[in-house]
Amino acid sequence: MLRLVARLLIFVLLTLVTQIGGLAYLVALGLARLLRVRHEALRLGLFLLCYGAASIIAMLVAPSFGRVPLPCLAGNGETLAAQSPLYCVLNRNYVAPELREVALALAEHVDAEFPGTTTLVVDGSFPFLDGFPLLPHLSHGNGRALDVAYYYEDAEGRFRNGVTRSPIGYFAFEQPATGDVLPCPAQQDGLSLRWDLDALQPLFPNYRLEPQRTGAALRWLATAGVTRFGVRSVFIEPHLKQALGVNSSHIRFQGCRAARHDDHLHIQLGRSGGV
Ligand SMILES: [Zn+2]
Known part of the structure; x- marks a missing residue:
């Protein structure tokens, strides 16, 4: 038994x-x-x-069944790769073909502006079944959502290609500065996925978000991403949107129930056949 x-x-x-x-x-x-x-x-x-x-x-x-895998490794001058091969081993690197086009074009754009840049992706979806949850995400059940890692620089301001602050690409949060917009109350109820994970934060290296590449990626997503590739929205924390100076209604806050988005970006595609 x-x-x-x-x-x-x-x-x-x-x-x-x-x-x-x-x-x-x-x-x-x-x-x-x-x-x-x-x-x-x-x-x-x-x-x-x-x-x-x-x-x-x-x-x-x-x-x-309408899902394709994203590249796993950043060999041979690939501009797009999984943040860790683990995402491929766990079959979490699948997206709708249109979303793969977005990710490839985004990576190409950032690499064209800043040669030698690899764009790293984290969770996409599983290979099969619309609506199958990809925990702990609220979305990511239909191949039309993809998380992208931020670009980082070290404490001396040198860009670190292919490197993230967190070893898994999640949970190393960029903390808002004093006076920044704080969208949610400090105390959340138990239903929120907005974890702060304070105990983990000192364990991550002293890297900062690299503003040039991150800004370029957001601007591309808000323009060509929306008009040519059907991106509906990109989730980011308000304090980062403000700091990076990106003004677009498509780049927005995800709400207080969902996870924080100052450790990664979330790209959401419109419904199939529409934007
Ligand atoms: Zn996401």
């Missing part, structure tokens, strides 16, 4: 974190039984094999 509960938990956890991992786990369990594999290390190997195979199949099949 206890073993069944443990397996169920593993299945749910793998499904929530990777979507196809739960299914790969069930297949691995079935194969282990069929082949009478009892050794734990061999069972783990079998699961990893099934998970790898499922990930390759997802990559080949997802385009038929």
Whole structure:
């Protein structure tokens, strides 16, 4: 009984974190039984094999279901890459084809303005099923939302290409300065995803947001991104919008219930077929 509960938990956890991992786990369990594999290390190997195979199949099949993978590694002069290969390993790098076009064109634009710049993406969506939640996000369920990492410079003001303050691209918040616009009350109720994670903040390196590239990316998203590529909105904290001097109604605050957006940008595409 206890073993069944443990397996169920593993299945749910793998499904929530990777979507196809739960299914790969069930297949691995079935194969282990069929082949009478009892050794734990061999069972783990079998699961990893099934998970790898499922990930390759997802990559080949997802385009038929309207999702395409974003590039994982920044080799060969790629201007767009996942912030960490982990996002690809977990199958969280899928988006609608139109959104991949946005991301590629954005990265190309920033690289054209500032040669040698790699734009890093974090969570997109899972490969299958509209409406399947990508936790802990409120959106990202339909391939039309993508998180992009900010560009950073070190304490001496040198741009750090391909590097973020946080090792996973999330949760290293740019704190508002005294006198900045504060959109939400200091005390949030338990329903908010607006975590401050104060205890984590001192652990991150002393990098700052690189204003030239970040500003160029936002301006491109608010102009060509909107008119040519169907970007509906970009979420950012008001204090960063103000500091970067970007004035567009498409660059906006996400509301106090959603996560903070001074550690990453959120790009939202309009509905399919419209802007
Ligand atoms: Zn997002």
